[in-house]
Amino acid sequence: MTTESFLRAVDEAWRPARAAGVIGGAPIQELFDHAAGFIPAAFRVHSPTECIDVGTGAGLPGLLLAHQLPSSHWTLLDSSERRCDLARSAVVASGLGSRVDVVHADVGDFVSAGGGRRRFDFVVARLFAGFSETAECCIPLLRVGGSMVVSCSRDALPTWESTDLGRLGGVFSDSWVVDEGVYASVEGVEGLEDRFPRRAASRRRKPFQG
Numbered sequence: 001m002t003t004e005s006f007l008r009a010v011d012e013a014w015r016p017a018r019a020a021g022v023i024g025g026a027p028i029q030e031l032f033d034h035a036a037g038f039i040p041a042a043f044r045v046h047s048p049t050e051c052i053d054v055g056t057g058a059g060l061p062g063l064l065l066a067h068q069l070p071s072s073h074w075t076l077l078d079s080s081e082r083r084c085d086l087a088r089s090a091v092v093a094s095g096l097g098s099r100v101d102v103v104h105a106d107v108g109d110f111v112s113a114g115g116g117r118r119r120f121d122f123v124v125a126r127l128f129a130g131f132s133e134t135a136e137c138c139i140p141l142l143r144v145g146g147s148m149v150v151s152c153s154r155d156a157l158p159t160w161e162s163t164d165l166g167r168l169g170g171v172f173s174d175s176w177v178v179d180e181g182v183y184a185s186v187e188g189v190e191g192l193e194d195r196f197p198r199r200a201a202s203r204r205r206k207p208f209q210g
Contacts, residue, residue, distance in 0.1 A: 001095050006067050007032060010059075013093035017058035017086045035061035036068060037180040038124050038149045047071045048121035048146070054107050054138050055079075055128030059087035062124065066100050072122070073099045079106045107137045108197045116141045118169070118192070123148040131159045132207035135186075136197045139170040142188030147173070149185045160184035164210040167193045 001009070011028040018025065026034075038061060047069045053062025056076040066074045074096075076087050084104040091100045103110070107128075110116045120141045125134050125148070134150055142148055148170065152160065154177070161172055161184070169192025174185040197203070 003032075003067065006094060009093045009095070010063065010090055013090040014058055014086075016089070017083075020082075020086070022058045022083055022086060023060060031060060032064050032068075034151070034180045035064035037176075037178055037183055038065060038151065039068065040147055040149065040174070040185060043069065043122070043147075049073060050120045050143075051075070051122040051124070052077055052116065052120045052141060054123065054125045054134075054141070056087055056102075057083050057127070059090045059102075061126050063087070063090055063094055063096065063100060065124065066096050067094065074101070075116075075120075076100060076102045077105060077107060077110060077116075078102075079104070106200075107141075108200060108203075111137065111140050111197055118143055118188075121146045125150045127151075131156055131163070132209070133203060135163070135165060135168060135170070136203060136208040139165060139168040139186055139188070140192055140196055142170060142186070144169075144188050144190055146188040147185055148188070149183055151181050152184055154182050157182055157184055160186070166191045167210075168196055168208070169193075 007028045017023045051072050052075040056062050056078050062074050062076045084102050087102045123141050170186040171189050173187040
């Protein structure tokens with residue numbers, strides 16, 4: 001499927017998601033370009049294999065990234081069954097069902113249950129949560145040497161750059177600001193403590209600070 005036909009099919013499949021407020025009103029090309037901003041330069045040469053989009057909603061940006069990284073396999077993870085249904089419809093429309101799976105689960109449970117811990121080469125999060133929740137829940141998904149990229153505000157970027165992520169098995173590696181958005185990257189390293197991610201109540205009571 002060409003990129004043009006892929007975008008047309010996905011845009012049509014996302015009509016219910018737009019109507020439900022799961023996806024905003026940005027044009028599909030703008031969403032596609034923003035998704036491209038998640039891809040580190042190295043992945044343009046050596047594409048990751050196992051990838052996950054945390055808090056995917058209707059499949060954004062993971063489904064668009066799956067098209068842009070044709071040798072990758074994706075897990076689209078969300079805690080809402082309704083949003084997962086919307087994502088499944090988009091996956092079918094995209095023609096990428098052979099390498100894109102939609103999983104309905106809380107990310108903390110997904111990691112702790114053994115399904116995702118240290119499994120992924122590439123982790124992305126677009127609008128999942130604030131810094132503390134995103135860091136604690138998502139970094140433990142990373143394999144050593146893997147990359148996590150988050151889309152964040154300019155105000156949040158210094159927190160990603162300066163916080164010690166070692167106990168989560170990560171280290172800040174890069175950031176970039178382009179027309180499409182602001183992105184921060186974390187590399188997976190040794191040192192992930194067994195207790196992370198903690199239960200949701202513990203994370204709310206004492207957010208991760210490094």
